Amino acid sequence: MSRPVRLHILITTLPGRGREQVDAHERLAPVVRAEQGCLQYDLHRVAGDPDRFVLVELWASRDALAAHDATAHMIAADAASPAFRAGPAQVIEIEAEPVA
Template sequence: MGKEVKLVILIEVQPGKAEEQISLYQKIRPLVLGEEGCLEYELNRVSGSDVKFVLTERWASEECLAKHDETPHMKEADSISPLFRAGPASVLKLIGV
């Protein structure tokens, strides 16, 4: 395995659509946590906002993350999320200092 990968994903949903984001997360979270190399997969709402979320992910390696992106549940999630999101998510890859 390679070096651990940490991601912070900034998500904004359309007004009134937060429950759709939460529901999708709750549906796929057990599947993602069961994937090889998944160390963390956690969604949090931004304090004071009804439309902003932060998803944090940790993967054992780039290879595990690449496999994650190709799973059927993630492909399905990627096809559904534009229905309730305000725009594309911003993915930030973190590098330790």
């Protein structure tokens, strides 16, 4: 049986370019959320810092995540993000279930 995959993706934009990250997410989120296996896709701003974000993703399985990564819209988004990001995003996979 496939287990869910939860990702927390840390994103830092170039100074003053946080709005571009928000705009990109607003365009992309409805498309991603409609993908098979997408259970969560939410962007959160780091409190007190308009240029830092955490993207929270939850996928039903590794196969669903792999299919997401290979979509044309994600390939295009990844190609466009260096224009406003300070560097590569840091992807952290966490266990889907909290520690007791």
